[in-house]
Amino acid sequence: MQKKVTIYDVAKQLGISTATVNRAMNDKASVSEKTRKLVMETAQEMGYRPSKTAASLKRNPKRIAVLLPDTVYGYLAEVERGIRRASDDLADYSVYCEMFKVTAEETRPFIDKLYELAEQEFDGIIILPPSNESEVSGVVKELREKTDLIFATVTSDLEGSDRLFSIQNNGRMAGKMAAELLGMLADREKPVVMVTGQLTSQVHRNTVEGFREGSESFGLKFSGVYEHHDNLREAYDLAKVLVDQYPDLGGIYFGTANSVAFCKRLQELGYAGKISIVASDVFPDIAALMRERVIKATIFQNPFLQGRLAVRYLYEYMAEGRQFENDVILLDPQIVLRSNLPLYSDILEQMKDDYIL
Amino acid sequence: MQKKVTIYDVAKQLGISTATVNRAMNDKASVSEKTRKLVMETAQEMGYRPSKTAASLKRNPKRIAVLLPDTVYGYLAEVERGIRRASDDLADYSVYCEMFKVTAEETRPFIDKLYELAEQEFDGIIILPPSNESEVSGVVKELREKTDLIFATVTSDLEGSDRLFSIQNNGRMAGKMAAELLGMLADREKPVVMVTGQLTSQVHRNTVEGFREGSESFGLKFSGVYEHHDNLREAYDLAKVLVDQYPDLGGIYFGTANSVAFCKRLQELGYAGKISIVASDVFPDIAALMRERVIKATIFQNPFLQGRLAVRYLYEYMAEGRQFENDVILLDPQIVLRSNLPLYSDILEQMKDDYIL
DNA sequence: CTGTTAGCGCTTTCAG
DNA sequence: CTGAAAGCGCTAACAG
Numbered sequence: 001m002q003k004k005v006t007i008y009d010v011a012k013q014l015g016i017s018t019a020t021v022n023r024a025m026n027d028k029a030s031v032s033e034k035t036r037k038l039v040m041e042t043a044q045e046m047g048y049r050p051s052k053t054a055a056s057l058k059r060n061p062k063r064i065a066v067l068l069p070d071t072v073y074g075y076l077a078e079v080e081r082g083i084r085r086a087s088d089d090l091a092d093y094s095v096y097c098e099m100f101k102v103t104a105e106e107t108r109p110f111i112d113k114l115y116e117l118a119e120q121e122f123d124g125i126i127i128l129p130p131s132n133e134s135e136v137s138g139v140v141k142e143l144r145e146k147t148d149l150i151f152a153t154v155t156s157d158l159e160g161s162d163r164l165f166s167i168q169n170n171g172r173m174a175g176k177m178a179a180e181l182l183g184m185l186a187d188r189e190k191p192v193v194m195v196t197g198q199l200t201s202q203v204h205r206n207t208v209e210g211f212r213e214g215s216e217s218f219g220l221k222f223s224g225v226y227e228h229h230d231n232l233r234e235a236y237d238l239a240k241v242l243v244d245q246y247p248d249l250g251g252i253y254f255g256t257a258n259s260v261a262f263c264k265r266l267q268e269l270g271y272a273g274k275i276s277i278v279a280s281d282v283f284p285d286i287a288a289l290m291r292e293r294v295i296k297a298t299i300f301q302n303p304f305l306q307g308r309l310a311v312r313y314l315y316e317y318m319a320e321g322r323q324f325e326n327d328v329i330l331l332d333p334q335i336v337l338r339s340n341l342p343l344y345s346d347i348l349e350q351m352k353d354d355y356i357l
Numbered sequence: 358m359q360k361k362v363t364i365y366d367v368a369k370q371l372g373i374s375t376a377t378v379n380r381a382m383n384d385k386a387s388v389s390e391k392t393r394k395l396v397m398e399t400a401q402e403m404g405y406r407p408s409k410t411a412a413s414l415k416r417n418p419k420r421i422a423v424l425l426p427d428t429v430y431g432y433l434a435e436v437e438r439g440i441r442r443a444s445d446d447l448a449d450y451s452v453y454c455e456m457f458k459v460t461a462e463e464t465r466p467f468i469d470k471l472y473e474l475a476e477q478e479f480d481g482i483i484i485l486p487p488s489n490e491s492e493v494s495g496v497v498k499e500l501r502e503k504t505d506l507i508f509a510t511v512t513s514d515l516e517g518s519d520r521l522f523s524i525q526n527n528g529r530m531a532g533k534m535a536a537e538l539l540g541m542l543a544d545r546e547k548p549v550v551m552v553t554g555q556l557t558s559q560v561h562r563n564t565v566e567g568f569r570e571g572s573e574s575f576g577l578k579f580s581g582v583y584e585h586h587d588n589l590r591e592a593y594d595l596a597k598v599l600v601d602q603y604p605d606l607g608g609i610y611f612g613t614a615n616s617v618a619f620c621k622r623l624q625e626l627g628y629a630g631k632i633s634i635v636a637s638d639v640f641p642d643i644a645a646l647m648r649e650r651v652i653k654a655t656i657f658q659n660p661f662l663q664g665r666l667a668v669r670y671l672y673e674y675m676a677e678g679r680q681f682e683n684d685v686i687l688l689d690p691q692i693v694l695r696s697n698l699p700l701y702s703d704i705l706e707q708m709k710d711d712y713i714l
Numbered sequence: 715c716t717g718t719t720a721g722c723g724c725t726t727t728c729a730g
Numbered sequence: 731c732t733g734a735a736a737g738c739g740c741t742a743a744c745a746g
Contacts, residue, residue, distance in 0.1 A: 004723090006722090006723055006724085007723065007724065007725095008723080008724095016732075016733085017732065017733045017734075018723090018724075018725090018733090018734095019725080019726080019732070019733060019734080019735095020731085020732055020733075022724070022725060022726090023725095023731095023732085026725090030731055030732085031731070031732085032731060032732090035731085035732085049448065050723085050724075051414075051449050051722085051723055051724070052449050052724095053410040053411075053413050053414055053449045053450065053722090053723080053724090054410075054414055054722070054723035054724040054725090054738090055723080055724050055725070056410050056724090056738090057408075057410055057411055057414065057722090057723080057724065057725085057737090057738040057739065057740090058723090058724055058725040058726070058737070058738045059724080059725055059726080059738085060725085060726080091406065092408050092409050092410045093410065094738090170700070173696070173697055173699070173700060176696040176697070177694065177696045177697050179696065180694050180695060180696040181694075184541045184542060185541060214696060217696070218696075332697070332700045333697070334691055334692075335691075335692040335694070335697075337534065337537050337538075337692070338537060338574075339530070339533040339534045339536065339537040339571055339574070339575075340530055340533070340534050340689070340690070340692075342530070343527070343530060343689045361739090363738090363739055363740085364739065364740060364741095365739080365740095373716075373717085374716065374717045374718075375717090375718095375739090375740075375741090376716070376717060376718080376719095376741080376742085377715085377716055377717075379740070379741060379742090380715090380716085380741095383741090387715055387716085388715070388716085389715060389716090392715085392716085407739085407740075408738085408739055408740070409740095410738090410739080410740090411722090411738070411739035411740040411741085412739080412740055412741070413722090413740090414721090414722040414723065414724090414738090414739080414740070414741085415721070415722045415739090415740055415741040415742075416722085416740080416741055416742080417741085417742080451722090
């Protein structure tokens with residue numbers, strides 16, 4: 001428990017002021033390259049580790065905006081909860097986090113809001129991209145160039161937008177895991193298919209790729225990908241289409257959370273339990289279907305953690321100079337079976353209130 | 358982003374000093390009950406939330422000792438890594454964490470060390486109990502009464518010791534998960550058995566109970582529990598005993614990490630791949646056996662997180678008055694298959710250095 | 715039991 | 731480009 005090395009020690013050692021040491025350490029402009037190098041070296045040698053607590057006490061508040069599509073959809077509620085949680089955790093560090101929700105039906109209002117936020121005094125913006133990713137990408141890229149705002153994305157990405165980082169589920173791994181599970185659950189001689197939202201979204205494409213690879217490794221007869229465009233009716237109808245097309249269908253992997261309407265139809269058609277289903281995420285409806293043995297397994301994507309980390313990492317970048325070696329941060333998908341479903345009861349409990357779909 | 362309410366605001370509002378507000382808020386002695394109540398109420402009304410950062414800047418350093426059995430065993434190395442990580446995270450908060458390792462062959466040296474640590478100026482002690490739990494329990498209880506030390510346990514518990522909390526894997530859930538997995542992997546007509554370290558340890562008993570329950574739910578022919586007492590030779594020999602006793606053995610659940618010698622014998626006997634094996638935790642050897650299809654699944658117990666949270670929670674209790682609604686804190690076991698094994702490669706990488714057994 | 719006061723280690727004006 | 735100095739919000743001596 002040796003004496004802590006402070007900024008004063010470093011300053012005194014070099015015969016300069018603490019202000020200069022500070023500026024040098026924080027990559028601020030207006031420090032000669034020579035002093036900066038000197039300071040860095042001495043700090044290193046002396047074992048100086050700046051105190052984050054002391055730093056946060058004095059520094060100017062940071063403001064983060066979060067822009068989300070205004071969908072009534074359990075997944076988003078979880079991301080939101082994660083964001084609020086991070087805000088709470090960071091309350092002491094003078095970080096202020098504000099959430100904005102905009103309709104995702106059309107892209108225009110979303111983009112307008114983005115321009116509007118850019119006018120305000122935010123330091124960073126976190127975006128959960130609506131399904132039409134490419135249009136938004138351009139806007140972000142433009143704002144990146146014109147302002148000194150920092151952007152991050154969560155859940156899906158905005159490719160080519162020059163955002164700082166993206167936090168998302170490891171979709172490719174999730175796809176492989178689904179394939180392995182179906183290999184354990186279903187007859188491998190029978191065909192399996194994958195159902196997803198829509199393939200304009202980068203994350204969805206990843207899950208498909210993973211499932212394809214996994215099918216190969218684990219010897220599944222992978223027979224097709226179907227989109228339901230996050231439309232309940234379409235999902236409902238799709239069930240019939242599939243059982244007609246594949247009379248001996250062995251398994252289905254649902255890459256998005258929207259499996260409920262589909263499963264309902266399957267039950268109506270008398271196929272429930274006969275076809276092995278692996279779903280995504282944990283929601284009250286999915287939990288119910290698992291208890292009824294309609295869904296055999298689901299792959300949890302931790303939306304809560306996604307939201308939480310997006311805020312946390314953006315803050316760490318802004319305030320503590322955190323570096324990202326990899327700008328796409330992938331979270332580990334988790335396998336949920338009937339036995340460990342109770343572990344997610346807190347989440348289900350939390351969700352009950354704001355969960356509709 | 359309204360103005361922050363500080364301790365000064367509360368003090369001014371009540372016409373008292375900040376010192377009194379501080380004392381009242383932190384349950385310190387020497388504040389009249391009347392003032393305390395008044396302060397609490399006013400703080401609440403004004404929306405005062407004490408700043409943890411500011412607090413940590415001034416307060417006296419806290420010291421935490423960690424006492425571990427000195428076993429050369431990958432699991433422990435992970436717990437240690439978690440502890441070090443928490444220490445690092447807390448470095449700014451003036452918390453100092455020191456680790457002590459003592460042989461676990463006999464109980465005496467462990468207990469002696471405990472007395473020795475109690476003499477030193479620690480505020481809290483975290484214990485990873487050696488297999489003989491009951492003897493240590495008594496000592497902890499005694500020290501709890503004689504000193505104002507705070508105790509916590511990690512990985513297993515010291516029942517009746519009056520420790521503040523225990524962090525451990527949810528063993529019962531892990532057992533159930535193993536049963537469900539074996540139900541998916543093995544022929545349910547064939548018998549399954551469980552192998553564990555020794556049943557004097559409370560966590561091991563939990564996994565057995567969980568596996569028993571799970572066998573019932575998932576229709577397994579659960580046929581016995583066998584101990585290997587963490588002895589390599591014994592584990593090696595046990596493989597032969599089991600295949601002789603159960604010629605049509607369908608599956609085995611290994612409740613502890615020590616499955617390697619056992620599997621080796623199984624391979625020698627030509628049973629590898631024929632009997633479905635579910636193991637515990639992720640270590641280099643286990644990863645290798647999974648790639649060879651000898652072990653089909655493993656249940657990760659997150660020893661790293663166990664260590665990390667033990668330190669973190671103890672600190673939060675000491676410094677921030679954190680309350681525990683439940684003094685046994687159970688972490689979620691995670692299912693690892695061949696497909697998601699790569700997610701644990703960081704851990705495996707970390708382990709390579711200090712991993713021997 | 716309560717008040718006064720001197721910092722904890724850093725950041726940020728403001729003035730050179 | 732650099733330095734002096736005033737705090738950020740809290741805690742803990744110390745004095746009453």
